Amino acid sequence: ALIILVFILRIVAIGLYASSSDDNYDGGILAAICAFSLIFLFTTFCLDLYRYCVWWHYTPYGDTR
Helix, strand or coil, rough: CHHHHHHHHHHHHHHHCCCCCCCCCCHHHHHHHHHCCCCHHHHHHHHHHHHHHHHHCCCCCCCCC
């Protein structure tokens, strides 16, 4: 649930950075950096899903149950 909240907040941040109209503030670059960071968020989600799947199907060697 936390990763979904972080994803939503990053999407909001991208929108806010991109809509910035201040001349001294380059919101486009910050929006691009924030959008690029979504790759790392997606990778974290994939690794969490992989670890969950491995844990779910794990059976110890020699388990007789």
